Amino acid sequence: MDQISVLGAGAFGTALAISLARSGKTVTLWARSEDAARSMQSARENIGRLPGKPFPASLSATSDLTQACKAPILLLAVPMQQLADFAALNKSLIQYKSLVACCKGIDLKSDRGPLAVLEDLMPDARVAILSGPSFAVDIADGLPTALTLAARDKDVVDMLQSELTTDTIRLYSSLDPVGVEFGGALKNVIAIACGLAMGAGLGESARAALMTRGFSEMQRLAARVGADPATLSGLSGFGDLVLTCTSDKSRNFSHGFKLGTGATVDPNVTVEGVATAKAVMHLARTLDLDMPITTTITQILDGHISISEAVELLLSRPLKRE
Numbered sequence: 001m002d003q004i005s006v007l008g009a010g011a012f013g014t015a016l017a018i019s020l021a022r023s024g025k026t027v028t029l030w031a032r033s034e035d036a037a038r039s040m041q042s043a044r045e046n047i048g049r050l051p052g053k054p055f056p057a058s059l060s061a062t063s064d065l066t067q068a069c070k071a072p073i074l075l076l077a078v079p080m081q082q083l084a085d086f087a088a089l090n091k092s093l094i095q096y097k098s099l100v101a102c103c104k105g106i107d108l109k110s111d112r113g114p115l116a117v118l119e120d121l122m123p124d125a126r127v128a129i130l131s132g133p134s135f136a137v138d139i140a141d142g143l144p145t146a147l148t149l150a151a152r153d154k155d156v157v158d159m160l161q162s163e164l165t166t167d168t169i170r171l172y173s174s175l176d177p178v179g180v181e182f183g184g185a186l187k188n189v190i191a192i193a194c195g196l197a198m199g200a201g202l203g204e205s206a207r208a209a210l211m212t213r214g215f216s217e218m219q220r221l222a223a224r225v226g227a228d229p230a231t232l233s234g235l236s237g238f239g240d241l242v243l244t245c246t247s248d249k250s251r252n253f254s255h256g257f258k259l260g261t262g263a264t265v266d267p268n269v270t271v272e273g274v275a276t277a278k279a280v281m282h283l284a285r286t287l288d289l290d291m292p293i294t295t296t297i298t299q300i301l302d303g304h305i306s307i308s309e310a311v312e313l314l315l316s317r318p319l320k321r322e
């Protein structure tokens with residue numbers, strides 16, 4: 001299968017399309033905006049979302065979804081909170097294809113991860129999730145990256161692993177999509193927490209504490225929704241947590257950092273952790289789970305408490321075993 005389409009022409013979708021095309025696939029990148037698709041076709045780059053990363057010859061951009069959906073493998077790279085509506089609206093075009101969700105987050109309306117959202121809508125579709133530590137610019141630059149590709153079905157994951165591995169993206173397979181989708185979603189909330197801490201000058205020791213205790217929250221929640229906690233120690237979990245919590249290339253980290261310094265944030269930037277933190281709070285309440293870091297971050301994001309009040313709250317919790 002040499003044809004792949006990427007639906008959603010943001011930074012990540014564009015980077016994946018470039019890497020796949022560079023590795024010999026014929027790739028179609030679909031943008032919802034006709035102007036954006038036309039501009040990409042003529043400039044041979046995505047000036048709006050991933051500037052300076054040239055398109056290989058076998059990559060074409062279009063705003064014609066019917067044409068894009070002719071490929072047997074479709075990568076869905078729209079932001080998490082758009083995924084359910086996008087898939088529902090275009091179900092007839094995508095339901096018999098191999099679908100790979102490439103977004104990271106929990107849907108606010110259903111409290112479900114990307115793979116579960118697709119499965120709920122299309123129970124018979126072949127669905128998988130791609131997640132792990134990878135900045136779009138690194139992928140587009142051809143720097144080496146390792147990601148996890150997960151599906152419930154072994155044949156589906158084996159086929160997609162071989163089709164989507166590129167010269168520079170090494171894919172590990174997993175049969176625990178719930179662990180993979182929750183690992184990718186939850187790390188963004190902890191990255192906002194780390195950004196807040198660094199922006200507010202709380203120091204690197206505080207960041208390490210947030211990463212470690214945040215990881216513990218991630219594992220607890222993932223286990224309760226049916227994931228194997230060991231999956232969270234992999235690329236889509238620990239791996240992505242390390243990347244996102246320690247790099248100012250991360251939009252989630254930078255969002256927290258800006259709030260920590262008191263700067264204003266750009267509402268047009270995709271910061272998946274903000275909505276995901278709210279969805280995690282619904283889940284934590286439903287499952288009666290203690291998630292102190294996520295709770296505190298949600299209260300800060302909602303403007304209910306200040307960062308110094310958050311520090312006081314976290315430090316004054318009853319002492320416990322690690």
Ligand SMILES: NC(=O)C1=CN([C@@H]2O[C@H](COP(=O)(O)OP(=O)(O)OC[C@H]3O[C@@H](n4cnc5c(N)ncnc54)[C@H](OP(=O)(O)O)[C@@H]3O)[C@@H](O)[C@H]2O)C=CC1
Nearest residue numbers: 009010011012013032078079080082103104134135136270
């Ligand atoms: N950037 C990165 O380094 C990485 C991102 N990801 C994940 O990939 C997902 C997408 O992020 P990213 O590409 O960075 O986001 P961007 O902010 O770069 O782009 C979002 C894209 O989604 C499009 N879009 C938004 N809503 C819809 C919709 N309803 N239908 C169709 N297209 C839509 C936007 O179109 P328009 O331009 O018309 O607004 C835009 O092209 C996120 O879940 C993110 O966590 C994962 C790994 C790395």
Ligand SMILES: O=C(CO)COP(=O)(O)O
Nearest residue numbers: 132133134135250251252
């Ligand atoms: O998921 C990512 C890296 O793996 C990208 O992180 P941001 O969305 O925070 O930029």
